[in-house]
Amino acid sequence: MRFWLMKSEPEVFSWTDLVARGETGEEWDGVRNYQARNYMREMKLGDRAFFYHSQSDKAVVGICEVIAAAHPDSTTDDPRWDCVDVRARQAFETPVTLAMVKAEPGLAEMALLRQSRLSVQPVTTEEWRIVCTMGGVDP
């Protein structure tokens, strides 16, 4: 199983919105960046991803699970864009803010800091463990 981080502006689609979708989950559509798309194509069923609120919130707020491998993005006819489906799994006890990530030496190499504009990014096993611990959930 691999680990990822996916960003969303909470004003557009929030963690609460994903929780409301329940087991059905939601298509992670709208990504129009090749690197982010390629990462989604690498995702497999059962992979876990942090749900990150960008812009107003700037915090990892929960963990979601990939429930459908990459397929065409239903919001466009352009065949270049694929996306996966995810469902909410577990909310963090404590949101892990961007400031907290920056303050943690073990997370200095995270793509979240290195490539701030990338909306879908890989997370290492060690980074996953650290962030989960900070968030108050079992890795």
Next chain:
DNA sequence: GCCAACGTTGGC
């Protein structure tokens, strides 16, 4: 609201 970083487009 501003700006840095970075991706895309289009002229040459």
Next chain:
DNA sequence: GCCAACGTTGGC
């Protein structure tokens, strides 16, 4: 194939 112009994202 290069590069200037432009658009978008996201942190501050």
